[in-house]
Amino acid sequence: MSDRIPATTDKKPAPQADIINIHTLSVMVNNQPGVLGRICAVFSRRGFNIESLVVSQTRDPRFSRMTIGVSGHPEGLTQIILQVNKLIDVIHCVEHTDRDAxxxxxxxxxxxxxxxxxxxxxxxxxxxxxxxxxxxxxxxxxxxxxxxxxxxxxxxxxxxxxxxxxxxxxxxxxxxxxxxx
Missing domain, CATH: 3.30.70.1150 (ACT-like. Chain A, domain 2)
Incomplete structure (x- = not known):
């Protein structure tokens, strides 16, 4: 067994047929401790993997914007967006495509x-x-x-x-x- 840590340049396994492409979600939240953990828990419970995550404060320091790249079963994406939108401290969660963003x-x-x-x-x-x-x-x-x-x-x-x-x-x-x- 190798002790080598995989590099980001290592080849990834081929995506499974029942997994969707990576979807990009934008989540506007109150800039409060614990918000990221609650959002991640929603993805985890639904079997979605967070492929990328970028979080930064907006121009208004009371809010942060999260850009989340996720993959998982297609039928669950709409439900996840609805569940994230119901969380305390979430202002809104929307999916973006190349057409609209x-x-x-x-x-x-x-x-x-x-x-x-x-x-x-x-x-x-x-x-x-x-x-x-x-x-x-x-x-x-x-x-x-x-x-x-x-x-x-x-x-x-x-x-x-x-x-x-x-x-x-x-x-x-x-x-x-x-x-x-």
Whole structure:
């Protein structure tokens, strides 16, 4: 048995046929202790897995916005949204799609980079409109932002080099037009 900790670049198992794609929910909540725990419990009880979670205070410090990426059985998603909306301290919970919202995520990638590999690594980063945010003699850290497919593609190309570690934010979303997220 290996003691190796799986990296974010490791291949994930193929999704099961009865599991939906990742859905993106935006949850506006009162900025209070314990709110996140109560929301997570709803997902857990319904057999949904939280794939990504981003929480930040809004412009009004009384409120926070949670962007939650979830996967699970399709028939349970509507029920979960209804249950989350009933929780104390939840202002509203809505699902967002690419049609009604803009979604982006960010990844930091640390790559071991010898002098001979550096040019090719930098070309890949530039191709994906990334930025080098740290450069050392033996490594570099790149920042790439965009949609999930773009980040996955960049990581696939960089996998031929030694990726030391990655840190990925998960999606953040904002409703299109004047609709509040």
């Amino acid at each position: 803009v979604s982006k995520e960010l990844v930091l990638i640390k790559v071991a980079a010898s002098a001979t590999e550096r040019t090719e690594i930098l070309q890949i980063i530039e191709h994906y409109n990334g930025k080098t945010v740290d450069l050392q003699e033996d490594s570099l850290i790149a920042l790439i932002s965009g949609n999930t497919d773009k980040l996955d593609a960049a990581l696939r190309l960089l996998n031929k080099f030694e990726i030391v570690e990655t840190v990925r934010t998960g999606k953040v979303v904002m409703a299109r037009g004047l609709t509040e997220t």
